[in-house]
Ligand SMILES: Nc1ncnc2c1ncn2[C@@H]1O[C@H](COP(=O)(O)OP(=O)(O)O)[C@@H](O)[C@H]1O
């Protein structure tokens with residue numbers, strides 16, 4: 001980071017006389033923008049809303065859900081049957097339980113995150129607010145990036161809190177620890193990071209939180225629909241429509257596939273295909289974010 | 302543009318201009334999105350704001366003042382022309398570092414406390430945490446909000462918000478302060494307070510650029526003034542010469558480039574009226590000299606009239622309201638006059 005400083009003179013006689021050094025460090029600006037986003041998320045109750053709902057879910061797992069069922073299953077299946085086979089099926093049972101919880105958290109977390117974040121992007125573009133930000137020695141891409149990173153930070157923290165807590169609770173209750181459950185944290189956060197670029201783009205284009213929300217949710221559904229390739233490709237009767245479906249499938253971020261990767265990781269099945277969903281989704285995210293920056297650069301406020 | 306260091310010996314490498322603001326044919330044409338209809342908000346403005354001056358940009362609502370300032374600060378992209386701040390191209394981020402800005406119709410995020418807001422914008426300007434901490438205390442005191450620092454700004458009154466906005470603009474000790482309608486919606490006591498704060502800045506070489514539709518505000522505070530009408534520069538000059546009751550107004554036609562430069566050198570105020578240029582010189586002696594050189598440059602002298610007009614007369618004439626009303630004598634005060642001018646003005 002550059003920390004080249006310049007001294008601005010002369011000082012104002014009206015208030016204080018010590019000269020002020022102004023650093024040109026982009027890192028300071030970036031951190032300030034992130035902090036501002038977190039502050040706004042807190043003030044709009046988004047922060048506490050996310051964490052509150054997560055806490056509710058955690059409490060549900062802690063008290064209400066009878067995970068002792070698992071223990072019961074272990075004792076039920078464990079006692080009479082032969083050792084080898086039973087242990088295998090119990091493990092499979094617990095893994096499946098984990099997998100369902102992980103998928104549920106993935107969907108739950110992503111939806112809540114989209115709802116929470118959709119307002120954070122357009123709000124900074126409101127007239128009366130953006131004008132002053134732009135007058136600072138800060139580039140427009142940096143403004144957008146700071147907002148993006150701040151929003152992502154809030155969601156990443158929430159995902160970690162939610163998933164790690166439930167991992168601990170289930171582990172504590174069953175004494176079975178599946179570390180691969182924790183893959184849900186980076187996967188859910190990554191999927192959200194990609195979807196958030198769409199929220200940014202629509203936010204810049206329309207300055208409407210509601211529209212950003214609609215498009216982001218629609219995209220997740222479309223993505224899941226497109227992922228049903230095996231079924232659909234047989235149903236489509238023309239070559240070009242199949243091609244189109246395939247093309248769309250590769251372009252659109254792969255919320256569904258990423259969920260499947262998570263499932264396979266938990267079920268200890270090697271997800272051989274996980275690289276492609278990851279990089280194509282990332283490429284989509286980068287492209288959309290660059291598009292948002294390009295549009296933002298040319299806008300008048 | 303000559304190169305001289307404005308502040309003795311200090312920081313001379315970054316000072317390349319005598320002007321805090323310099324624009325060259327700065328123009329903004331807005332286009333409506335669907336019909337593509339063009340609307341010229343600012344029509345090729347060429348303006349120089351000397352370092353250390355208090356420059357007032359006057360004009361009715363919709364004249365293009367805000368658009369002009371936004372182009373300087375990169376919120377609006379110019380359609381054509383150039384702008385520079387302290388000799389640095391206004392498109393560079395760094396050109397904005399020495400600028401403090403109080404926007405019109407600002408809406409500071411309400412989750413900030415007063416101190417929190419100053420801290421955030423100070424950080425964006427590049428101030429260190431220690432400087433910010435010290436400066437927040439100084440500035441809250443300066444604007445009379447010392448007990449309000451920890452209160453969320455949604456509880457602030459309009460006048461307090463405006464003062465806080467001013468503190469924000471002053472946070473990093475800017476060399477140029479750009480204020481867009483700083484007393485808009487503020488009660489008279491609050492206005493006075495703001496004016497006192499601004500007066501306290503004088504002597505430090507801070508350049509103040511003030512947008513206003515209130516003649517009284519500019520008249521009492523500024524030493525330079527320009528009047529904008531429908532995006533065009535209608536008049537520009539030193540306040541002292543605009544306020545003098547004596548002078549000679551010379552109207553010239555067939556003004557070529559050379560004559561234009563000569564006029565710029567001699568005039569205390571200049572106005573462009575259709576195909577003619579109207580300018581003022583303070584004394585008859587200077588009027589004679591001007592006439593000689595302009596004729597030599599090929600311009601046609603159209604009229605020479607001794608004048609007694611004050612800034613108010615000029616402003617009213619330019620914004621064109623009270624002449625139609627025909628009741629200049631009954632107008633109670635400059636502010637109301639200007640408000641009337643604004644309402645019957647370009648827009649609506
Ligand atoms: N974003 C915009 N799109 C279209 N027209 C605009 C926009 N912003 C301002 N205008 C028009 O430009 C003109 C000048 O506006 P403005 O610069 O705000 O004037 P002032 O500050 O002098 O009141 C007005 O007629 C206004 O309607």
Ligand SMILES: [Mg+2]
Pocket residue numbers: 363366367368405481482
């Ligand atoms: Mg304005």
